Amino acid sequence: MGRSIDAEDIPLGVLAVDAAWKILWANAAAAERLAQRADQLPGLACALLFERGEQVVERLRAALAAGGPALAPDVRARRDDREVWLDLAAHPQRSGALLTLVDASARAALRAELARLNDRLGESEREKEKIRRVQRELTDEAAQAPTMIGASEGMRRVIAQAERVAPTSATALIHGETGSGKDLVARTIHARSPRAAGAFIAVNCAALPESLIESELFGHERGAFTGAERQRLGKFELADGGTLFLDEVAELSAQAQAKLLRVLQNGAFERVGGAETVTVDVRVIAATHRELARQVERGRFREDLFYRLNVFRIDVPPLRDRREDLRALIEFLHERHARRMGRPALPVSERSMRRALAYRWPGNIRELENAVERATLLSEGAELELELPESPTPQMGAQAGPGAAGGSSPGGPGSEGGTSARDVLLDLTSEQLQRMQMMHALEACGYRVFGGKGAARRLGLNPQTMLSRMDKFGIPRPRVMRGGAD
Numbered sequence: 001m002g003r004s005i006d007a008e009d010i011p012l013g014v015l016a017v018d019a020a021w022k023i024l025w026a027n028a029a030a031a032e033r034l035a036q037r038a039d040q041l042p043g044l045a046c047a048l049l050f051e052r053g054e055q056v057v058e059r060l061r062a063a064l065a066a067g068g069p070a071l072a073p074d075v076r077a078r079r080d081d082r083e084v085w086l087d088l089a090a091h092p093q094r095s096g097a098l099l100t101l102v103d104a105s106a107r108a109a110l111r112a113e114l115a116r117l118n119d120r121l122g123e124s125e126r127e128k129e130k131i132r133r134v135q136r137e138l139t140d141e142a143a144q145a146p147t148m149i150g151a152s153e154g155m156r157r158v159i160a161q162a163e164r165v166a167p168t169s170a171t172a173l174i175h176g177e178t179g180s181g182k183d184l185v186a187r188t189i190h191a192r193s194p195r196a197a198g199a200f201i202a203v204n205c206a207a208l209p210e211s212l213i214e215s216e217l218f219g220h221e222r223g224a225f226t227g228a229e230r231q232r233l234g235k236f237e238l239a240d241g242g243t244l245f246l247d248e249v250a251e252l253s254a255q256a257q258a259k260l261l262r263v264l265q266n267g268a269f270e271r272v273g274g275a276e277t278v279t280v281d282v283r284v285i286a287a288t289h290r291e292l293a294r295q296v297e298r299g300r301f302r303e304d305l306f307y308r309l310n311v312f313r314i315d316v317p318p319l320r321d322r323r324e325d326l327r328a329l330i331e332f333l334h335e336r337h338a339r340r341m342g343r344p345a346l347p348v349s350e351r352s353m354r355r356a357l358a359y360r361w362p363g364n365i366r367e368l369e370n371a372v373e374r375a376t377l378l379s380e381g382a383e384l385e386l387e388l389p390e391s392p393t394p395q396m397g398a399q400a401g402p403g404a405a406g407g408s409s410p411g412g413p414g415s416e417g418g419t420s421a422r423d424v425l426l427d428l429t430s431e432q433l434q435r436m437q438m439m440h441a442l443e444a445c446g447y448r449v450f451g452g453k454g455a456a457r458r459l460g461l462n463p464q465t466m467l468s469r470m471d472k473f474g475i476p477r478p479r480v481m482r483g484g485a486d
Contacts, residue, residue, distance in 0.1 A: 224273020
C-alpha cells in the first residue's frame, strides 16, 4: 500500500475555497507565498489576498462555470516587503474549488526586463530614425550633382584625380587656397563613390572654437560640461555610412587630432563625457590651405595623422592659375544666380572680361561668385557688367608672378582678346588705382610700412597716413609692424 500524500508534502501552494470563495484551509507552502500564517487563512475571502482580487476571482469563477480548470497567470500577491507574482490554477470541487499557487516572480522579472529592453530598442530605433532624418536634411544640397567647371590643364588634372579616388575607400587630402573650391572636389568624390546614397557631412574646423571641436565631431553626453543639457550626436555619427568632409583640418587641437587618428584606425570613439565606445563606418576627406608637412615639422600637427590623411593628395589650383576657365565660370555662376532670382541670363561684356582677366582674385571662386551674384542682382542692360571688388590687383608684365595659365600675362600675346595694360588701367577707378599702387609697394617692400625701406617711404606718405588709407581700402595691416631706419 502506498503512503497517503499529506498536503504539507506538496511543494505547490494549495488553498481550498468554498462556494463563496472563502478559504477553508491552506498548506504551509501557500501561506509562505502569501506571507501569511497558515492558521490565519481559513475564513478569509480569497479576493483579499491579491491585487485586484475581485477581478481575479470573477475570472476564475467564470472559467470554472464554463466547465474546466481555470488559470490566472501573473497575479500579484498583496505583500509589502517584496513583489511576488503567482500563477493561480483553480480546479472544481463539489462545494468549491482547489487553488494551486506557483511563484511566478522570476518569470515576471524576465518579462519586465524584456519590456525594458523593448523600450530601449524602441528608443534606439527612434534615435536611428532621427539620425536618418538629420542626414537627409543635411544632404539635401549634396543630393544635387556637383559640377566642376574648367578645361584648364590644372582642372583637368583635378577632375581626373577625383574620378580615380572616388570608387575606392582611400582617405583623400585636398590642398588649395581658401575659396578655391576644395569642398566641391570633396562633394564630387562623394557623389561618384559607392557611398553616394549616404550622408555627406561637412565641418569647417577653422570656424569652430577649440573648446567645441571635439563635441562637434564626436558628440557629447548629457552633463559632460556646463550647458550640455542633453546628449548630442557628433558629425561622425551623422555621417555613418557616408562621407565626412573636414575642411581646414590643420586647425584641429592636439586632443581632437588624437581622437581623429583613432577613428581612422579603428572606426571607434567615445563621446565627450562618455565611456561607451561608438563605432562608425565613415569615409574621411580632409582639406587644408596649409602645408601639413610643414605643420608637422613645426610640431603643430601629428605626424602619424598626417600619413593617415595624406593617402591620396589632390592640389586644387587657384583661380589666377586657370584664367582660361574664367569665362565658363562666370557664365555658369551667372546662369545659376539668374535662375534663382528669376532674371534673364545675359552675355558677359568684353569690358567685364578684360577686368576679370586682369584681377588676381585673392578670394578665388568664392570671391568670383560674390561678384557675379552682385552683378546679376544689379544688371539692367543687355550685357552683364561685372563690377570687381573695391580694388583689383592686376598682374602686368614681370609683376604678374604665376599669373595666367600657360605663362601668359594679361595683355600679352596669349591673353584673351589681346587685352593690353592700357585697356585695364583705363577701366580702373581712382580708388582702385591707389589700392593697386599700395599693394604693389607693400609686396615690393616685403610688407614693411615703416622705416627707410618701408612702403610709406616708397610712396612718399606718412606711415600713419598710409595705415589709414590701408584701412579705408580694405588692405590688411601686417601682423608685425617692422620699423627702424633699415
